[in-house]
Amino acid sequence: MSGQMRLTVAIVVASDRAFKGRYEDRTGPALAKFLGERGWEVVRTVVVPDDKPEISSVLKNTCDEGAASLVVTAGGTGLGPRDVTPEATREVVEKELPGLAELMRSKCAARSPRAALSRAVAGARGRSIILNVPGSPAGAVESLETVLDLIPHAIEMAAGHGHAGEKP
């Protein structure tokens, strides 16, 4: 089924500095390139400030409009006072997927030990999957790479087809 399904993705970059134009966001384009090469259609990329209600609202609307079956956020997963992406995400997901967050951390930490400090969250809202990745271009792509192959099945499950752990 994943062969036929349309893989649509929205990218949400959370960064005060990029939002204010103090530097050019390179993470959104890096994620878009990576996803495009793997057959995903990037329907939009937005840059938002590190503001919890703002991030929650963008995530909620993107899912509820049916704009994309995957929403990838980049940035705000650390411990800084303005790092609020996991909290904003947790507010809108209906079902968390702790295994995806565990996998991103454990696989990335094998190469970059500091990845263990990421507070990234993953989960589903309606028929969309939301995934937090770190803010650096390399960290974002490496993190996404560890779980991307699992996302089409997660989207199918969220739409009510198939079950985790069931053999086809």
Add this chain to the structure above:
Amino acid sequence: MSGQMRLTVAIVVASDRAFKGRYEDRTGPALAKFLGERGWEVVRTVVVPDDKPEISSVLKNTCDEGAASLVVTAGGTGLGPRDVTPEATREVVEKELPGLAELMRSKCAARSPRAALSRAVAGARGRSIILNVPGSPAGAVESLETVLDLIPHAIEMAAGHGHAGEKP
């Protein structure tokens, strides 16, 4: 001590289709066989619909009656609209055991990557341990197998004997 203790287990299969008799449950028997071969006494197997209050209530009663020191649920750990076993479990456990859920996911994912999508929860209520496993017969047994050896010690701890991390 685990050599002497009576290992009792209740199996709770959450499945709308099996509950309505639309297909015969094969997961309960597969778990019962597996547990029996490892010295566990299966005190009951029940099939319930994928309904959160229903599942919570069965789990709560089974623990509070002292019917079994381990309660294994099968099914409802995925992302489908009716998959609510983790939520039902979280409602009744007093202390979560995140390490058992992490272990089930990481060990099973080594063989079946989609196991990373399981939202299974483990925890204690009173002197009983509750453990979610996936709904397929093979997935349920493989998942249980990764943590079963740890359960007798968890039961001893829940009963007030011994401490995690203390050397005997």
Add this chain to the structure above:
Amino acid sequence: MSGQMRLTVAIVVASDRAFKGRYEDRTGPALAKFLGERGWEVVRTVVVPDDKPEISSVLKNTCDEGAASLVVTAGGTGLGPRDVTPEATREVVEKELPGLAELMRSKCAARSPRAALSRAVAGARGRSIILNVPGSPAGAVESLETVLDLIPHAIEMAAGHGHAGEKP
């Protein structure tokens, strides 16, 4: 930067028996020795009973006074009726660091499978990091050892410098 920063740590041993003087605490000294050898300045060691409000209050005050940039608790991470350290910690941390707890469990479980039963929590409050480790001297030191190298960067992030996943 970590080369220059002052690494201060407070040790909080949660143990009814040690608090009542029924046995001599050996875990605090074992942790102090280990941390001292790795360049950390132990500013205080306190022994508290396994009481949730008591533990929360000590953790809160230690962080809010700026007494230490790391607070390590030992004990109370199991399933016993009096094991409440994770709950006490969760009450005071502002941001959890699930990856540190996952790492402690998975690395320690490779040697001592029962480490998977630990309910240890890690997180940040203000500019301090709080870390739960088990109560036995060996378990406490082994657990701390798996994550200690990550703590200086976590402290820097909590103070508003740098971001997880960003390359320097």
